[in-house]
Amino acid sequence: MRGDFIVPAQNPRLWTYSLPAALLLLAPFNILASLGMDIYLPIVPAMPGILATTPEVVQLTLTLYMIMLGVGQILFGPLSDRFGRRPILFGGALAFAATSFALATTTSAWLFVLLRLVQATGAAAMLVAVFATVRDVYAERPESAVIYSLLNAMLAFVPALGPIAGALIASALGWRAIFLALGIPAFIMLVFVLPKWHETRQIRTQTSRAGFGTVLRSPNFWTYTLAFGTAMGSFFVFFSTAPRVLIDRASFSELGFSFAFATVALSMIATTRFAKSFVARWGVPGSVLRGMLVLLLSAGLLGLGEIFLPPSFWSFILPMWLAAVGIVFTTAVTANGALQEFSEMAGTAVALHFCVQSLIVGVIGTGVVIGLGGDTAWPLTAYTAGMAAFTLASLFWLTSRQRR
Incomplete structure (x- = not known):
C-alpha cells in the first residue's frame, strides 16, 4: 500500500x-x-x-x-x-x-x-x-x-x-x-x-518505501547505476590515492600536486564539450560500452606505469586523462539509462540512483585503497579494471536479455 x-x-x-x-x-x-x-x-x-x-x-x-x-x-x-x-x-x-x-x-x-x-x-x-x-x-x-x-x-x-x-x-x-x-x-x-x-x-x-522496491527490481537501474559507480569510483580512488602517490612518493609540492590534479578535471571539462555529439551517435548502451573500454585501457596503462616507471606525472596523471574521457562518456548517459522506466516516480529513482552509486564508490573504493595501499597506483588499477569488467558483463547480459 x-x-x-x-x-x-x-x-x-x-x-x-x-x-x-x-x-x-x-x-x-x-x-x-x-x-x-x-x-x-x-x-x-x-x-x-x-x-x-x-x-x-x-x-x-x-x-x-x-x-x-x-x-x-x-x-x-x-x-x-x-x-x-x-x-x-x-x-x-x-x-x-x-x-x-x-x-x-x-x-x-x-x-x-x-x-x-x-x-x-x-x-x-x-x-x-x-x-x-x-x-x-x-x-x-x-x-x-x-x-x-x-x-x-x-x-x-x-x-x-x-x-x-x-x-x-x-x-x-x-x-x-x-x-x-x-x-x-x-x-x-x-x-x-x-x-x-x-x-x-x-x-x-x-510516499511509502513501497516504491523503492519497484526501482530496485529493475535490471536497467542496476546496470547503469553500476556503470555510474564505476566511473565516479575511478575518480574517487584517484583523488584518494593521488596526494600520497604524488606528494609522498613523487615529491610534488602541495601546489604542484594541485595543478597536476587540476589537469584531470580540466580533461573531463574539455571532453564534456564534444561528448554530446558522440553520445547522440552511440546511444546509451554504446556510450557506456565505450566508456568502460576506455577505463580498462587507462587501468592497463596505470598498472604498467606502476611496474616499469617511478611515480611521476607521466605514469600516474597521463593515464587519468584517458580515464577522464571514459568517465565523461559514461556519466553523460547513465542517469537516462537507469531512470528510463520511472518517469512517474523520478524523485525516488533519482535518490536511489545517487545513493546506491555513493555506496558502491564508498565501500568498494575505500576497500581497495585500504587493502592495496593508498600510496601506489594499484588501488586505482584494481578498482577501474575490476569494476569496468563487471559493468561490461552486466551490460552484455542486459543487452542479450532485451533481445529475447
Whole structure:
C-alpha cells in the first residue's frame, strides 16, 4: 500500500528573482558542498601526523563525506518535500558552517572523522535544497536548461580549482585555515539569504518505501547505476590515492600536486564539450560500452606505469586523462539509462540512483585503497579494471536479455 498524501504549502510566494540574482543565491551552496571534498586534498598526506593517526583513518574523512553526499538525498529529499526547502537549506548550511569551524580547532582523530561526517550531512542538505528549489521554480520555464547547465558547470570546475585553492591557503595560513575558508562563506551566505530565500515548495507529498522496491527490481537501474559507480569510483580512488602517490612518493609540492590534479578535471571539462555529439551517435548502451573500454585501457596503462616507471606525472596523471574521457562518456548517459522506466516516480529513482552509486564508490573504493595501499597506483588499477569488467558483463547480459 502506497499511502500518499498531499497537503498544500502555506501561502507559498512566487520566486521572482532574475536569473543572475537567483544564481547568486543558489550557486554558493552548490559550490561549497563540493568544495568541502576537493579543497582538503592537498593536506591529506599531512593529516595522519597532525591527528596522530593512520592513513586509513584519514581515508575515512574522504569516504564518509562521499557516501553521505549520496545517502543524504534519501534522507533530505523526503524531508524537504514534507517540511520545505528553506528549513533544509538553513539547517544544512548551519551544520556545514559550524562543523567547518570545529574542524579547524580539533586534532582528535575520531572527533575529526565525526565532524567530517556531520559536515557532509550539511552539504547533502544544501544540495537537496538547491536542486529542489530549482525544480520547483524552473521546471516549466525555458531558463531551466540554462540554470542546470550553469550549476553543473560550476561543479565541474571545483575539482580543478579546489585543490589549488587549498594548497595556497595551507601554504600561507596553515591547514586550519582551509576549514575556516569553508565555514566563513557558508555562515555569511546563511545570513545573506535568510530574508531572501522564501519557501518554493508548492505541495507536500510523502510516499511509502513501497516504491523503492519497484526501482530496485529493475535490471536497467542496476546496470547503469553500476556503470555510474564505476566511473565516479575511478575518480574517487584517484583523488584518494593521488596526494600520497604524488606528494609522498613523487615529491610534488602541495601546489604542484594541485595543478597536476587540476589537469584531470580540466580533461573531463574539455571532453564534456564534444561528448554530446558522440553520445547522440552511440546511444546509451554504446556510450557506456565505450566508456568502460576506455577505463580498462587507462587501468592497463596505470598498472604498467606502476611496474616499469617511478611515480611521476607521466605514469600516474597521463593515464587519468584517458580515464577522464571514459568517465565523461559514461556519466553523460547513465542517469537516462537507469531512470528510463520511472518517469512517474523520478524523485525516488533519482535518490536511489545517487545513493546506491555513493555506496558502491564508498565501500568498494575505500576497500581497495585500504587493502592495496593508498600510496601506489594499484588501488586505482584494481578498482577501474575490476569494476569496468563487471559493468561490461552486466551490460552484455542486459543487452542479450532485451533481445529475447
